[in-house]
Amino acid sequence: MNKSRFLDIIGHWHGKRIGVIGDIMLDEYIMGKVTRISPEAPVPIVEMEQEFSVLGGAGNVANNIKSLGGEVILFGVIGNDEGGKKILNLLRERKIMEELIIDENRPTTTKTRIIALNQQVVRVDREKKESISQEIEEKIINSLENKIKNLDGIVISDYLKGVLTFNLTQKIIRLAKKEGKFIIVDPKGRDYSKYLGATLITPNEKEAQIATNSDENFNIKEIAEKLFDIVKGDGVLITRGEKGMFLYQAESQVFIPALASQVRDVTGAGDTVVATLALALSGGANLLEASILSNLSASITVRKLGTAVVTPEELKQILPEKLELKDGWIFFK
Template sequence: MSIDLKHFYSLIDNFKELKILVIGDLMLDVFIYGTVDRISPEAPVPVVDVKKEVLMPGGAANVAANLRALGVNVFLCGIVGKDGNGKILEQLLVERGVENQFFIDDGRMTSTKTRIVAHSQQMVRFDKEEKHKLKKKDTDKIIDYLKEVKDELDAIIVSDYGKGVITKYLIEQLVENFSEKIITVDPKIENFYYYKNVTSLTPNNKEASQATNIKIEDEESLIKCGKYILNKLGTKSLLITRGAEGMTVFVDEEVRHIPAVAKEVYDVTGAGDTVISVFTSALAAGGNFVDAAILSNAAAGIVVGKVGTATTTTDELKENLPMLLKKMMEVTDGSA
């Protein structure tokens, strides 16, 4: 496996010239950190002594935050409720430099996921959300907005968390009106067969298995699953993320396995958002599908070593890239 480091640095340097639109399910992520020293006298549950609360953009909003951290100019489209958490989310995005925001208000609350963490262990998560499908008239507002900014865009990311923004009609309109653009999708299993004729999908192992009813348990079943998805959906490529096993990218008849490179794994929250952000940016910057997969794999190796809904920067990616690529080559070549 031969890798040209200068080529990857050049792709990363081009990120700052890009304009990418993210459309999908926006969320506010709340992390409550504390300690546990006793059990409640009211019920057999631990009592968490709260020490810190951290608020972060989640879902498609985290994809936008990832892109902005990479220097990409971001357009963001989705649903935010007219509530306190919606205002907090909008402000968090502005603070991260995501100012091109187009939000639909269809009367629902802002999706909010709260995680309680004690002694580095997530104890419970509770969600506040509504998941009804977006109405056609609201989807048409989104499409009209996308048409307005179409000429400015290098790529579109669909971040589907199954909360109602992404519908079959929306995907059909995207493919029909933006076929010349790069369109990548981080899929949700219940909508999997909506994503026909997009540029690429980035499902994880479980999502790919469930979508095809092919249990991935070895290389043969992995390849069978990947090729089935490519043929069924007519996508140009497919990137299956496989946790500790790394990633596998499918392009036509080519299948390339890319080993995981994380030094330590502390938290995988939002790692898929980082993957699709870097993967799409690398494609829009002129890289091929394998280049994009290698860079996104390296970025994932960085963010899983952080706690919470994390992002990485171009400086961090470039600094860690030589070591991460060296590790990839060692694993691939079977050397020390």
């Protein structure tokens, strides 16, 4: 593996179309400065200087795919409210295609972060986590059935906000497999049988520990193998923060070290990982090559404040000249 090979993959993923299905959120940011403590309670007073909104959750996955040079169709649910309108406007601005269902019985999931001096002071969540109705499920699967032949692959972005029910998730996976499309899942929760048949799942270390009921002294290879046996796909990629990633496949298990970088904000790093994985696979990469590229993308995202995206130019700038696989470890050269 060398820089030329990775440049070839990035070149081939341009214009590939990925379907993203999952929990769509609006991430709101209120930026300001703290000058004093409130006389009403021992809390800081933040004087607002700037506020803005960005796509979060599955929306951030879609935004990352678009930023990396791919095309995307976003499937999911929003409320009939101001948050939903903001999401639709943001999608139009980014020229992201959408097949969104408006659910009158739930608000648009919105996370409002108040930040002062580059530090998050507090976060306010507005959401409803109850499962969507069977009627909404059917609308989502019908939309996917109408579009799937034009897709190169599927990303399932699960934040346990009620959209990806067990039934809907399995319908999506069965449909994708029937049409010969890969399925990447960013999973949540304890029951990974929900993702049975997915090509690749990408839990972080804590999520993998919870899903396998492992204690603090867990063995990374053992919990990856347990998840692999549950999902019965092609691989399990466990993201490990500053420790990098671990890719488990039936024939090989590989540790991918993190790139040394200043971590500013980990918000949305997992979204960047699955977006890069999807495009890399659509561009002809194998799972190991796709995982390495997603590791590099994540190292860029965590240097940025808030829910961020990565561009092909940024990724190309940090591509190593050569990589070596030795004794189950990737070495950057």
